[in-house]
Amino acid sequence: MTHDLLVIGAGAGGLSVARAGVRAGLATALVTDGPIGGDCTFTGCVPSKTLLAAAAAGAAAKDALARVRATVARVAATETPAVLRAEGVEVVTGRARFVGPRAVVVDGDGVLLALTAPRIVLATGAEPVMPDLPGLADVDPLTTDTVFDLDDVPGSLAVLGAGPAGCELAQAFARLGTAVTLVDPAERVLPGLDADAGAVVADALRRDGVDLRLGAVSRHVEKVPGGRVRVVCDDSTLEADRLLLVTGRRPATTGLGLDRAGVEVGADGADGAVRVDRHLATTAPGVFAVGDVTALCPHTHAADEMGRIAVRNAARPAWRRRRFRPHLVPRVVFTDPEVATIGLPEDGAGPGAWVAQIPLSAVDRAVTAGRENGFVRLVAGPLPGTSRLTADGLRRVGGGRLLGATIVAERAGEMIAEVGLAMQLNALTGRLAQTVHAYPTWSLAVRQAAAALATGAGPGVTVRRAGR
CATH class of the missing domain: 3.30.390.30 (FAD/NAD-linked reductase, C-terminal dimerisation domain)
Incomplete structure (x- = not known):
């Protein structure tokens, strides 16, 4: 089956590519092996910002989590296969892998479908990184992929990772009544951002009751009587009802067969990131990549912008292509x-x-x-x-x-x-x-x-x- 444009991945970047492709008059197919909307809709922006808003408004914990599920469902309803097909996008469900240049096979529950296109855009996003921490398998840790499935908040929560998502979730759960301990080996919260900004956020977290354990290197975790979790650091220990890991994400490229298409990974030292030039073109002719899979700018609005640029560039010679400029993309941490x-x-x-x-x-x-x-x-x-x-x-x-x-x-x-x-x-x-x-x-x-x-x-x- 041949199309003008083939999109692999249906998160924010993939949706942007597919819709831009239709607007450009291209016969467009969108391949997805998960819910359309991806991380942003189901495990990222939409649920986390809903939880933050509900907590700030003083909602009861169960009501806040119910509001999260209702909001996710409402947003997801605007991105269903039926909605996209009505817009002109052909939706193909299954796991895609390259079998050659500009040639893909999609495995949909054992049924293989061959697809080809002169333009292919990778938009497979990223996945949580599980730290190499002894004992994790025994304590059933939460991640950003599972934390929003809770029906109620735990009495206490240990959060590993004081980056943007860790700080946001720590503050939200603290405001919902959970005793939160935030642990990070860095000496300050938001270590990748301005130190003065991090200091203001740290003060705000402390005012909300978050116990900050900064400069603390976690060595192992273990289950203790009563089903609680103990986190053992270099010079201290802590216990909590649940453990939440917010220790980063990495590009999702496993099993895509990128080598068969000539797509190289490992750009700028990022683990598994697809290499792209300033026009978002990969090392394979006709193949572009957008969003978190490139590790260029891990934000939903960046992926959306990259999607539109990739479609424009895929239809133009190199000298007419538009650059993606990461320095013009704003970054926001939605703490208070x-x-x-x-x-x-x-x-x-x-x-x-x-x-x-x-x-x-x-x-x-x-x-x-x-x-x-x-x-x-x-x-x-x-x-x-x-x-x-x-x-x-x-x-x-x-x-x-x-x-x-x-x-x-x-x-x-x-x-x-x-x-x-x-x-x-x-x-x-x-x-x-x-x-x-x-x-x-x-x-x-x-x-x-x-x-x-x-x-x-x-x-x-x-x-x-x-x-x-």
Whole structure:
């Protein structure tokens, strides 16, 4: 069976590819061996953000978990095979594997179907990483794939992993009445993000009752009387009713037969990640990859954007292809407060960069809401063709070009969008300062920081060289 476009994987990236393919007039087939919607719908964004919202609203634990299941069902109903077929996408159920260049066999319960296409897009996502921790098999650990199947919250919970998902779930369960201990070998929470942002989140977690065990290396786990779990670290132990592993994810490429198609893996040291160029093309002609399987940018909205770019590029010669630019993709941690980042951090901005930072205590909307823990930080750099900026030079060129931002605030995920737009347009920082913002709003903090970069000073704003 031949199609114009074949998509392997039906998560956020695969859905984006399939729908973009239909819009482009391509006969499109979508192959999936699991529920359409993938991790985001069933085990990631949708259930976790629903649980966070229910916990923040003070819902009872059982009601919160019931709300999670209802929300997942509602979203999943918009992504069924029937819905996609009505849109023009042919849905094929089964496990796909390459048998040659641009040739795939799909095993659907023992029935083999051969598919070929001049354009193939891999969108198989990622899967949880199980740490090499002795005793795991004996304690029935929860993962992000299983935690939302609970009918009620445990009395106590040990969470291994203080990255974004670990912090989000720790806070949600603590607010639902669970005694939560969060364990990580790193010395701070959110170790991959800004240290100041991590400090604010750590304080918020502690206020919600989360016991932080940072710098603690887990050595083994064991079941103890009463069915509880003991986690043994280098210099301490802890016990809990259940164990939740949030220790990362890796690209899902096992069993795809990528070598038969000439698709190489292992890009940038990522475990099993499909190698792609800046246009999302793999090492095999006609084969592209999007989403978590590339390990480029593990976010649903990134996979969605990559999907549209891949379809466009698959139909064009190399010189007309569009680049995927990870630095323009915002990243949001949905703790309370939220942490949103985009572009370069301060320590990666290079010589000549400047920083404007305003604490939320100097933002009237935060004061009125009683939510003053957090900040807005903008990083700006020299214009193309210049190497460094003096303070006077920064003012003369409207604050320079925006290179990145970090926002820690109740609505940080919403506030980061206008920074992303300014970066997309290569706008001067001063353009944000010239944009009238409603008063009092959270986003006014972005304007205040931008205005300080453009003028060299502002009420409550610190303007300084990057790295100082």
